[in-house]
Amino acid sequence: MNTEATVMKETPLQRFWSEFCESRIAVASLVVLLIIILLAALAPWITPQNPYDLAQVDVLDGKLPPGSDAYAGYTMWLGSDGAGRDLYSAILYGIRISLTVGLAAGFIALIIGTVIGLTAAYAGGRVDTFIMRAVDIQLSFPAVLIALVLVAILGRGIDKIIIALVAAQWAYYARTVRATAMVESAKEYVEAARCLALSTTRIVIRHVLPNCLAPLIVIGTVQTASAIALESTLSFLGVGLRQTEPSLGVLISNGFEYMMSGRYWISFFPGIALLLTIVSINLVGDQLRDVLNPRLKR
Amino acid sequence: MTPVIEVRDLTKRFTKRLDLAGRIAHRLGANIHEEVVHAVDGVNLSINRGEVVGLVGESGCGKSTLGRMIAGILPQTEGSVLLDGKDTASLAGPESKAAALAVQMIFQDPFASLNPRLRVEQIIGEAPLVHGYTDRSGLSDYIDDVMLKVGLDPSLKQRYPHQFSGGQRQRIGIGRALAVKPRFLVCDEAIAALDVSIQAQVLNLFMDLREQFDLTYLFISHDLSVVEHIADRIVIMYLGRVVESANTEALFADPQHPYTRALLAEVPRLDQRKRNFTPIAGEIPSPLNPPSGCHFHPRCPHVMPVCKTEVPVLEKHQAFREVSCHLDTTDSHDINNHSAQSDSP
Incomplete structure (x- = not known):
């Protein structure tokens, strides 16, 4: 009786971790992602300049190539942009904003999408049809278009961008949660819970939802990366965040006009930072999908 | 009670x-x-x-x-x-x-x-x-x-x-x-x-x-x-209806409904090791479009014209025994003869 139990003493979390580590690319991506997050979190202490503090930004330092010395004395290893911001500082602060916007939008969309998806799965009938048609309509428009229209109506600012991103992304979560919840609630353990006269709310929250988490985590990772990309796109198009508090997209957009005049660094380095962030999140998400997908279990 | x-x-x-x-x-x-x-x-x-x-x-x-x-x-x-x-x-x-x-x-x-x-x-x-x-x-x-x-x-x-x-x-x-x-x-x-x-x-x-x-x-x-x-008691269902219900010993000793007989004939037993197993003829019909009358009539070896039109009623025969078949109401001797032929290996 006990022999079998002792064989499987590995906890689910340990097994998850060892399976995750099977892909070296995924581990490398996770390390890169953690470094990016760490740099962004520590930005005020490891950067020579606060790019949001106009007293520290000197327009005379503008458009300096990488390696030049700033008027204030420190070296601008990645050069400076048109307004005289040290690009290294601006990138770290920009990653902060991009990550905040992406994570906040991803998290809020996840909550809203989950609630809507569970409602659709459990209410069924007309409510389900209504919600799913709304999801279909939402998904048939490009996300950029929806976000663009909303930002145009709401105006600029981090909060407005987050609202626009949530509006563009909730449908992915809703659809996934609904499908998973329907599969899960047809299983016998849910029937058993109903037979034990447990309330529907309790069954949904304690029994169905925890079993829907795996696909949610995967969608959440990929959609967070796509929210960051979307925010950068909006900023690049000039409808996103303000010039005074630049995200990566604003930095790229600012440098774009100098691209053809040989000052590549203003767009190039923020672009690299954005690329690394999005690619590493996506690679981690891909590996999560492989590990958490029960159909690929070895 | x-x-x-x-x-x-x-x-x-x-x-x-x-x-x-x-x-x-x-x-x-x-x-x-x-x-x-x-x-x-x-x-x-x-x-x-x-x-x-x-x-x-x-x-x-x-x-x-x-x-x-x-x-x-x-x-x-x-x-x-x-x-x-x-x-x-x-x-x-x-x-x-x-x-x-x-x-x-x-x-x-x-x-x-x-x-x-x-x-x-x-x-x-x-x-x-x-x-x-x-x-x-x-x-x-x-x-x-x-x-x-x-x-x-x-x-x-x-x-x-x-x-x-x-x-x-x-x-x-x-x-x-x-x-x-x-x-x-x-x-x-x-x-x-x-x-x-x-x-x-x-x-x-x-x-x-x-x-x-x-x-x-x-x-x-x-x-x-x-x-x-x-x-203690066995209830036999076929396509959504109860066809026979009887005490376990009685059911195994003397199955009344042709479907029960067919099912019992397929139970492997030590004392009948050498016999050939014959599956019940045909497939179970689709419950989307069940046969008229008695649901079992397309597969029944004793099918009569009345089986195709009228649904048999579950009738109490003895205490704890109910059968739903037209044969019992028409001629109960007849099935024993029929089944003696069809059940032999």
């Missing part, structure tokens, strides 16, 4: 409604219409306290649907389920909850029937805590007690279902049901998914628990040889 469970004209129809495209196609004259499955069709059944009733039939005959309606998991389309003489649909509030808890179900698949994200103590302990059988301080002892009753080591209660073998998982499922002190258990193919060596253990557990807690069972199975061991 009032039966613990009584089922009156219980019917379940599953309707697949047309979607918008289907409705438009239907309007335009396409050959698409709503599909109705008569899973259970007017079943009457009463089960007395302490009885073990075996419900037998081929897959797709509605036996699981009937069990789920009795357990209150599926709502019935028509008819009623009575617990101790009271219609469960008419109860409200605490009485309704008590009625729901009095009837519990044991499931077939010990993998799918346990929530993989919960520990054993949560699986067993959730309902007793919610329904006030115990409080937080007494919960741990309560769970230990239930686990001992079903033959599980209480020191394993922190584990997850995937860390147990099939037989142990089925014990967890039984413990979950027992934790709310039921009086009636619906066992839906409860041992079909287990190894043969484990099947006997779990069957013995069922029988021990029955004596210990004065339980009544509805034991759903497709396997007559399993049911023969434990059931």
